[in-house]
Amino acid sequence: MTYIDKHLIPGEAVTYQTKLHWHVMFWHVTFGVISMLAGIAILTGAWSSKHGKGDSSGVMIWLGLLCFAIAAYLVVFGVLKRRATEIAVTNKRVIVKVGLATRRTIELLLPRIESISVEEPALGRVLGYGTVTIRGTGGTPEVFQNIYHPLEFREQVQKQIEGERRSG
Template sequence: MANYIDSVLIGGERVIHRANLSMWNELPLLLLGVVLLPLFGAGLLVFLAIYIKVKSTELAITNKRVIAKFGFISRSTVELNINKIESLQVHQTLLGRLFNFGSLVIAGAGEPQAPIPGIARPLEFRRYFMEAQEQATQLAAR
């Protein structure tokens, strides 16, 4: 599978941090797959759907933007200029805190909020984002 993020990088842009979805976010579907496994292997289809969803989602912070790509056959992307992002919120449920996953909500200047659900290690993602935004701000000030 070709890597979407690497294919859309522009001149002088480099990836600072990559993230992925958490399998724990798919716990209800995983349990459904276990229940359906004895029914002619129907659970295997559920497991395959989860695998495709997790593997076909790409998340990255570059020195210029935040990029998120969802989907295998149909594709949905969110690409926000790092200097235009006003806030990055982390939402974690109790289960999310226990298993270190959560949702990110990115709000940009003049742009609607862009939710990214089920990301693994969301606080780490936020830390890398804050560092990248600080570096971009310092470069712009020069």
């Protein structure tokens, strides 16, 4: 069960969920693959020197294993960074939870939202990500970067605000 599912209030239902775009883990995975390839090259060199005249194969094996450990760390960190963020629109509020070990949560009631803006860089328009800024009444703007399909997120928030106005 997700954080959002656990913290719904009575009569509240999730109408839209999104997440961070996959590009947030691009560099983690890229450097992880590079580190893994370096580890393979080092271990291959260690294996060659073990069967040849070299005597540094022990150090090379440890260095190759270190490269594999770094690769695993980078990839896992990138995946967790993406998966540890939950973003939802309900019929009553917008809920955002970021982080695992340290957590930041933002819950904005729909009637208290003054504006919602979207910024998409050129690459973001092509790949489908952007920055969403939500301004609440009397509050500081809340900025959420690298949101997957930010225009759809804004549209869903606006639909729920309009539905709240009609029913209220």
